Amino acid sequence: MNLPERFPPDDPREWMNRARSDLTQAKSQVPGVYLENLCFNAQQAAEKAIKGVMIACNIEFPYVHDLARLLSLLKEGGESIPATIFIDNPCGEDVDVEFS
Numbered sequence: 001m002n003l004p005e006r007f008p009p010d011d012p013r014e015w016m017n018r019a020r021s022d023l024t025q026a027k028s029q030v031p032g033v034y035l036e037n038l039c040f041n042a043q044q045a046a047e048k049a050i051k052g053v054m055i056a057c058n059i060e061f062p063y064v065h066d067l068a069r070l071l072s073l074l075k076e077g078g079e080s081i082p083a084t085i086f087i088d089n090p091c092g093e094d095v096d097v098e099f100s
Helices: 012-026 035-056 067-076
Strands: 084-087 095-098
Touching: 012 035, 035 067
Parallel strands: none
Antiparallel strands: 084 095
């Protein structure tokens, strides 16, 4: 197994590596794994990816786990955020999240 190159914690590439790792875990279909654990990994993947973008854009962020707040801060920092974000919901239908 090839592991990604490691970078310092303040490097956005490390945040993206960790986001990809969390997403890989979230997509796993290992028998006996609780759905809520997979959902947690998916949330962590999104959070780390957003924070990686914020680091790359020199936007400071609080140590919170609120995706909507982080996206709002990214938008306030001048970055473009789609008006509507569709989140793929493993329970069936898409969840429509809007940011004003």
